[in-house]
Each structure stands twice: as C-alpha cells, then as structure tokens.
Amino acid sequence: MFRTIWTKTLRDYRFAIFGWGIGIGLLLFASLVAYATQVDTPAARASLPQIAAQFRFFGDPVEVTTPTGYTTWRVMGLFAPILISIWAVLAGARLVRGEEERGSIDVLLSTPVSRLHLLLEKLGALLVAMLFIGLLIGLLAMAGYASAKLDVDVAGSLLTGLNVSLIGFFFAALALFLSQLLTSRSTAAGLAGALLAVALILDATGRTVDNTAWLQHLSPLYYYNASKPLIADYTSTHGANPGAMLLLLGLAVLLIAVSTPLFLRRDIGETALPSWQRYASGVQKDRTGQALKQAEKDVFIRAISLRALRAHAESIFWWLVGIGFYAIWATSIAKTTEGPLHKLYASVPLINKLFSGQDIATNAGFLALIVFLFLPILVVVFALVEALPWANDLENGRFELLLSTPKPRTRLILERFGAVLIAMLLAPLVIWLGILIAASATAFSVDASKVAAASFGLLPLELIIASLVYLLAGRLRPATVVGVMTAFLAASYFVELLHTLLNVPDWVVSLSIFHQYGSPITDGLNWGAFFAMIGIALVLLALGVVLFNRGDVERAA
C-alpha cells in the first residue's frame, strides 16, 4: 500500500469508503425494503403521490407508488448526495492542503515526483474511493431489491451508485479548487460546505416554491437529480441522464483543470491569489520595532485559547455561515407549505407512518423534518473539524515550545478545548437566532422555547465528539482519529435514521448520539439525556486530560 502516492492515499480513505458506502447503501436498502410495510393499503398508496408532491423538498416525486420511485424521492433526491458531499468536501480540501499544513508535502516533492504527478495520483485515489463508495451503494441497492422480492435491477443499482460518486467527486473538486486559494484546509472545507448548503437551497427552492424552477439549474444537485436510475423508464437510457452525468464529471474536470495550474505555479504553503501585503510593505524604517509593537498590541496572542480561536476564526466563520444560512432558508420555506400540509394531514393517515411518527402537521414537526434533518450531522461535523487541529498539532510537535513555558499541560489542553467550546456554542446560537428570525420574517409561528431546546440540545453532541477527539488524539495518529470518528459518526447517524426499518436492537440504537438527541423541536428537551451526554463528554475530556498529562509529547517531524 505504500508503493505509490496513489495507493497510500487510497489506504487513508479505507475507513471512509466503508463508513459512507455502507451507510448510504443501507439507507437505500432500508427504504426499498420498508416500502411494502409502510405503504400497506391501497388507500395509503393512493395518498402517497399527494404527500410526495407536498414534500418535494426531498426530491422529485416520480412514480412514488413503486418501491424504487418512493426510494428515489425519499432517500436519493437529497439525503444521499448531501451526505456523500460532506465527506467529499473534507477530503477535497485535505487533498493537497492537508499535506501542506503537515509539512509532509516538502518531503513528498523532494522525491522525483512532479507536482502534476502528485496531484493526479491523489485525485485518482479520490476518484477510485468515490467509485468504491458508489459500488457499495449499488451492491446494497441490489440486496434491497432482493430482500423486497423485486427483480434485481443490476444496471439501475450500479448507475445509482455511480451518480452518487459523481456528485461527490464534483464537490471534492470544488473543495480542492478553494484550497488552492486559501491557506487553511478547514477554511476551504468550510467555504465549500457553505457552497454545498447554497446548492441544496437553490435546488430545493426551485422544486418547492412556484416560479423559481430556474434557480435549480444553477445547482449541481439538479444535474444529479436529472438521473433517476432506480426508475428504469424515467429516461430512455435506463433512468439515467448521460448528459447530466457527463456534465457533473465535466464540471469536476473543469475545476481540476483550473486548480492544476494554480497548484503547479503557486508557492507551497501559500495561496494562489496574488499577495498585496508582501509587495506593499516595501522598505520600512525599524521593521523590528514595528513588528514588536504590533505584536504587543495583538490581543489574540495573550493566551493559548485566544490564539487557538484566532487561528481557526476563518474556518469557524464559514461553517457558521453555512449552518445559519441553512437554518434560515429551511425555516422560510416552511411557511409556503404550511397551509396545504395541514389539510393533507387531516385527510391522510399514512403521513405519520412515513415520517417515523413525527407529528408533521404542526409547525414544529415540519421544522423537525426539514431543518433538523441535516443540522445535527452538520453541527457535529463542524465540532469534529474544529477539534481535529488538536490531534494534528500534537502529531506535528507544535507544543514543544509552548510546553517550555511554565504552563501546565492541563492548562494547555483545557485552553485549547475552551476555544473549541466557544466555536461549538456559537453553532446552536446561530441556529436558534436563524430560525427565530426567519420564522418571524415569514410569520411562521414556532415555539421559541422548543426552538431553543432543539438548538442548544445539539451542544452535548458536539461536546462528545470534540472530547472524543481530544481523548483519541492522546494515543492515535490524526489520520486514525479521523477514520475512527468518521466511522462513529456515520454509524451513529445511520443507526438513528434506520433503526425502525432495520430492527436494530435497542441497546445499539441507544449508543447513537443522534438517538439520544431525539427530536426536541417537537418533544422538548430530554433533560436526562442532555445531562447524561454532557456527563459522558466531561468524562471523556477528563480521560483525555489524564492521557495528555501522562503521555510523551511528540517533537517536530
């Protein structure tokens, strides 16, 4: 596996391939299998198109009275592409910028490997990883057909997987492009994540709100949804739209083609944008004095926590923009569907069953379905991204000088965690404000206390993730920490989404942080789980502190 950059990179992706491939695949599998039990009467069948039309947010309602059409609408329209793109954005931003931040690219490029070669090998590995994920999705789709006693549609299954791979590859290429312009990997990921939120919003708005269909064309997700290979007769080419698929691939290739010369020509560790600062400084009198005076005034180097906050400010900003934007938008479209929904609910009993018992006739239920469908995973990934620098800094020997000062290790780790904590507190705050503002602007009535419960109820989840990272980093390499955490997140999220369909044992479900979060927007906060999770997070953090205090400190590689 260490023979080429290509295989080494692919090896780094092994956890992610299985985590995301099986996770998304199971989602598809479960939906195919569940259709028969959920839609069990002719009356239910008859009402399904009406429901699906109302919930176009999830995807285009096409042939929803068949298991494959239902699955395409319910799972494949929005869920699958967003989930894969979250990973794609992280991987794309990390592709070369991650190696630069670690400083390992200098060594890689000191071998007789050209930059072009390096980039193409890494991209190749990423593409193969995406195709593997697509393949796993395809295989689980086939298993779903078989379990639901349908004719197994091999071509449809594989094309569905391929389509997911392509949208993922597009967002990875987008993040790669942004990482050429920004010197921080997490800022590039944050900005690409914000653009993913915009893509989702454009596509779903175009589908949901009248006279805005043109907006969809601006979103890559529209071209993803142009293919519905599970519905064989959706197009003449087995439900797929080769033109749209090629367009996605073409856009990805275009982004790569633009990124390549930027990467080949720029300085390693620098942005590809011209730097004004460097030329503007010119000849100055007393540079030493000025530099020292400026440093003296800099508030952000007065303490470890302030420095950590400043170092990740851009990344935190873009993540919060993405999260806030999504909360505002999803709440504002809620109003447009409010009226018809209430009518629908009164006449169709099936609707409750379809959305795992959530009372979507109420405004809170609707928010649960649209706003709090993605926000928990988004917020938790945000916590992961903000906590990971701890693992990286440990590995890179960044603490050698800091620990030569009389600061105790406990102080160092807690100050760094404190900075992450502030970022993590901001996310629920942004969500809470976003929903309240959007709701009052659109005159959509919500229960402010439940909105607060649902927003701040996310904090224990973030805490658990961040403290787990701090604990694992005490013994494991950052790449392994990422792998373990990704697998844990994917498992947690999918177990909670699928447990009613897959008959997962209760004790397994209870391990999912998303299950413990529950649905506070409808049910109010489960204080027991809230404090229990905070307690667990504190225990994990305490263990992390102990490990850090007892362990050896790495030196610079």
Add this chain to the structure above:
Amino acid sequence: MNTIIQVNRLTKNYGASRGITDVSFEIHEGEVFGFLGPNGAGKTTTMRVLMGLLRPTAGKATIGGLDCWSRAPEVKRLIGYLPGEFSFDPGLKGAQILTYLGNLRGGVDAKYVRSLIERLGLDPSKRFREYSRGNKQKVGLVQAFMHKPRLLILDEPTTGLDPLNQQEFYNMIAEVHAEGRTVFLSSHILPEVEHTCSRVGIIREGRLIQVSEVTALKDIRQHEVEMSFATPASPAWFKNVPGILTASPGHDGLDIHLTVQGDLREVIKLAAQHDATNLIIHEPSLEEIFLRFYEPEQTPAMVK
C-alpha cells in the same frame, strides 16, 4: 557549588532500541556543561525528559531540587529551552511568536528581546513558514534567552546558523556564564564543545560513558596521519612512539598511514628525520572516534 540538575539512573524506553539507559550525572550552578554524542545517541531524549516532555521509564531527574516530571511547570520557570527541532503556527510572525511565548511566561523585558533580535540579525516581521532553518533557529534562541533564565537547555543550538551568528551565540553563552547562570547544551561537534564548555558528558547508544573536564577531551582526540617519503618507508619507524594506535604501509611502499592519539610532536619529528615529502593530517569525525574508542573489547590492532 550548588547542584542545579541532578539525573539519577534515568532510563527512557520507546520500545525497540531508541532511548537512554541508566544515565546519571550532575550539573552545577554556573557551569557550562556540554553533552556530546553522535546522532541518535540519546542527547535529545535526555533533554526532553528534563523538560518534562517525556515520562521517564525509570530513574529520576530533578532541576533545582524539583522533579522534572511531577513538577514540570515550576521547573520550567527556571529554564529557557531550545528544542532540537520545533515547529510552530506557520502563520504567526516572528514578533508574534516571541510576544506570545513572552506572554505565556508572564511577560518579559521588551528591550532585552529587541537587543537579542538585533544581535542575531533576525527579521521578526516575517511569518514562521517563511523563515529559513537558520532564522527559525534564531527565533528559538531568542525565546530561550529572552527571560534571562537561571538555566538554559539548548539542543544542538548552532544548527543552521552561519559562522558569524555562531560566533555571536558563543559570545552570548560566555555572557550567561559570566553572570553565573547555567548552560546545558548538546552537540555532535567536538570543537564546539571544547570551545564553549567547562565540562562534558559523552553519550553513546543511550549510555553515558564518560563525564569529564573539557581539558580531558584531548585524550580521546585522534588524528589520521598520511605521510609520503622519497624513499621506501617502514611502519616500524613509528612503533615505539607513544599514542600510536595503528601504523600501516601505503600501497606503493613510499607511504605510511598512522592513527595517533594525543599530540603529534614525536610523529612529526620522526617524519622529518626520514625525509618526509608530504604530511596530511585529518581529524576523524566524532562518530569515528566513538566507534574506535568506545567499541567494547576494542584492541588497537583491530582498527584499520
């Protein structure tokens, strides 16, 4: 004299082979102590244990009477430390790094920091990632010296410095020494240690093999001497000279190759008596000296 560093049967294992075994030594307040050894001998490991960065597997190290592991924060109030290799926030400027570390130490004398910066010719307005190796080293040196610590622990301090800056660094050490403060530095360069230190510890493969006054270093000093003669030469001429470790004939019968320990007076005299036409003297690397001098069960005849 007060003992400032006390290391007692210190062992640090990392698993397979790296680390140090059973190292004991003392450093007195006010001395400049050199730690000499080839790459990978355990110099850095010892220093990082002293800094509380590594946890000893066995044994104990104290600084100023405080245990280096359990009372690390207090210990570090006494120390200025330059790591062998270090990285830092690549986006921070030199001035920011120095101010930041100064803040973490509870404030330092800004004038003194500035004088150190100017002395070493560091440009503090650049970002850490833009610095060359030598300039990174200067940042490291300034932050180690800036709070006028009672004890300086410097891991290969001259790495990457140009000769002018090396000289300036030697001056800084001399001043620290004159003020009665203590320096513990490591090096793999023999002349550097001879030049700056009063006492040395020699470490090899994780074991401290000798602690002595620096004047005793000449005992391990060796020279390779190659001589050419106008007429056929015999190694037997040099047989009875004290300090000769090996004597072998060259390939054409006109040359002689000697390994000599100690001074060369007798060798040069004899060479002159036999009408030598050429004389080349090398100083072998420390590594070679160690290999020769400290290899177990070593006999001079086996050395080529």
